[in-house]
Amino acid sequence: MEAIHQDSNVSAEKKETIMNKILGAISGSFAPILGVLAGSGLISALLSILLSLGWISPEGGTYAILSAAGHAIFYFFPVFLGITLATKLGANGYVGGAIGGALLEPHYTDLVAAKAQNVDFLGIPVILASYSSTVFPILIAVSIYAVLDKLLKKVILKDLQMFINPLISLVVIVPLTILIFGPFGTYVGEAIGMGIEFLSSKSGLLTGAVLGAGWTFLTILGLHWAVIPLAIANLAKGADPIIAMAAAAPFAQIGMGIGVFFKTKDKDLKTVAGSGIVPGALAGTTELITYGVLVRYKRTMVIVAIAGAIGGAINGALGTKATAFALPSFLSIPVFSPIGIFIIGVLSALVIAMVLTFVFGYEGKNDVVPVQTIQEFGLAKVKKEKISSPLSGEMVPLSEMTDPLFSTETVGKGIAIEPVKGELVSPVDGVVTSLFPTKHAIGIASENGAEILMYIGVDTIHLEGQYFTSYVNQWDTVKKGDLLIQFDIENIKDAGYDVLTAVVITNTNQYLDVVPTKDSKIQTKDTLISLIV
Known part of the structure; x- marks a missing residue:
């Protein structure tokens, strides 16, 4: 029985790690654009207020220009998400952006707009669909691209990689996205839509509970767009x-955001939550709360699902309906009827989520990203910092490494160390944000915002963890000097691998300069890199 229990724990840990990786990739890819999402949401809120006051006309130039400013990020979402997700996964962000851009390029969108028939790619029939504002197709496409990019870097000559890798990646991934990934998302969405129609015909209460609980998660994957046409068709009748x-779902998120705002003592998290409440309440754009808080703290997912289910069940059971299409917010309440019952439903979701968050908190033991790594979300400004050496050994410029990821500073600026002792220690106070299963590489986010990758050896991933022992887990809090990984230098070299270790700052672009020490030799805890802001 004990063995079975241990096996189940191991299995649960593996599942948890996979879930953490998926949610970590999603939240990390949204991190750099949370600010522009918040700003765009506030523009939409401003437009709603101006329209309701009658100060501008929806047919006027002022509205058109401000609407363009507020909606650009949403329309071109596949482009922005392609850039950030590819960067997060260690691939070329601009290629990721180009993959997203291909879905919005006029040659393709003209086919969609014209509802062209019998379109094919090399004889393979193409299912045309509009991908503006979508999330799911580009998440799949760029994830596959990142895998392809790593393979190409192993087989393409370094001098040819600059143009050959993008060429092959675009020629392969864009058609696959239009032929497979995009239609797959479309079919999933249509299946969800048919499920909602079936539930609606059976029970308003059950349908409301399911929609209220699940709408947030459909939105995260962009699958809610498949349900919107059903709503529009209903409105036509x-x-x-x-x-x-x-x-009920966005109102539950607003309530959760309010709860986090008053619950947290972390100033940066309070800023995220507070900034998301206003556009959510006034314009119905809850992206900042979704990707700044909810995806990071899994307990909030449960809270939002519970509160959304209750509010949705109330609205479904009592027959509330929308009389015009609008994103749910306080300003759009008048388009719902009966208005009194609708208010009871959505305010129930808001209050329940707020109270649950305040009473039970938002942090769980296995959160995707602990509060200490708020800088992962691009909202906390980095600070001037000195990074200590994680190893004792001799200094080697990154340019001399055989791995082009480091020699070309694609990953970031830094320096390499030829270690004389097989002990890697933490160079800062911070949190372990990534730990490779093969234990040969580890990432740490410092309390001052630095994101540090330490990669032991060249191609040592092929050792599959042999000769490496880790003493920490992902999301562990560490102090400067804490032992992270031990590795057997002699056995690694005997196996035919170099132990030259790269230490790079992966968020180099957030600093004015990254200055490695000029010393030829170094000891652990000596200053290795100075970060200038």
């Missing part, structure tokens, strides 16, 4: 219950 039931 007079009124729609789907938006009214789903409205």
